[in-house]
Amino acid sequence: MRTRSKLIGDGIIFVLLAIGAIVMIAPLIWMVSTSVKDKMAVFALPPKWIPDPFIWGKYSEIWTAGPLLSGIQNSVIIAVSVTVVGTFTSSLAAFAFAKLKVPYKDVIFLILLSSLxxxxxSIMIPQFVMFSELGWTDSLKPLIIPGLFGNIVMIFFLRQYLSSVPNAIIEAAKIDGSSYFGIYGRVIFPLIKPAIAAQFILWFMGIWNDYLAPIIYLNSPEKQTLQLVIASFNAMYAIQTDYPLIMAASVIALLPMLIVFIVFQKQIIESVAISGVKG
Structure with missing residues (x-):
């Protein structure tokens, strides 16, 4: 009886998960499908998920329809510089808050955490005024420089992750003559790589998909990020019902996310598994 009820329960869970997966992946499939249709096929009834014929011309047209290439370059510069340098500084801060004897470190950490x-x-206008007085508006500096000093969410996550690491390992490394940077490089960083990978991809996705901050600071078309370029595509070509062009540009914007996930998927799964075991 228990086996039968367990099978029924597993079947219900499988069906619910399958429905959820279909609901989440259907818009993605429709986006890719629309990008290889002609204008009339987009509005065909009943909707055609598989285009007939496949029209790939929009993928070559998008490069001349707007500053897509410069948008990609700007987004890559911002996302890569912030996440790489910011991850390093965040992991150093997490190491200090978790394992080093720093006066009032808990108070400092709570103050940082309260900023969330x-x-x-509420700080958007003061920030804009400050960066404007520095002459940083219409440049990538306001989107890059603050992030180089770390991310409090990542610091909190890595600090909690490091709290399970025995202090004896740190003390043994000190006895062996390792400096704090040596302990970080040879002991701490290898231990927290799965956690860093999980936070890295989340932060990268957040920066890559950010729309609010770039639209505040960037005005020139050649300085705009990819999300602003996609928004301008939508404003210009939706009136012409050229949805295949918009969807083709959106597919190109999605590719870096897929690449980052594929590269870091092993570390992300390890992080989730380890967190589940520790929890």
Whole structure:
């Protein structure tokens, strides 16, 4: 009886997960399908998920329809520089907060953590005024430089991850004559690589998909990020019902996310598994 009820329960869970997967992946499939249709096929009834014929011309047209290439370059510069340098500084801060004897480190950490409760709209105008006085508007500096000093969410996550690492390992490394940077490089970093990978991809996705901050600071078309270019595509070509062009540009914008996930998927799964075991 238990085996039968377990099978029924597993079957129900499988069906619910399958429905959820279909709901989540259907828009993605429709986006890719629309990008290889002609204008009339987009509005065909009943909808055709598989185009007939496949029209690949929009993937060559998007490069001349707007500053897509410069948008990709700007997004790559921002996302890569911030996530690589910011991840390094965040992991160093997490190591200091978790394992080093720093006066008032818990108070400092709580102050940093309390900044998460401040909504971005409340500091948006003061930040803009400050960066404007520095002459950083219409440049990538406001989107890059603040992130180089770390991410409090990543610091919190890595600090909690490091709390399970025995202090005896740190003390043994000190006895062997390792400096703090040596302990970080040879002991701490290898231990937290799965956690760093998980946070890295989340941060990269957040920066890559960010729309609010770039639209505040960037005005020139050649300085705009990819998300602003896609938004301008939508404004210009939706009126012409050229949805295949918009969807082709959106597919190109999605590819870096897929590449990052494929590269880091092993570390992300390890992080989730380890967190589940520790929990």
């Amino acid at each position: 409760m401040i909504p971005y709209p």
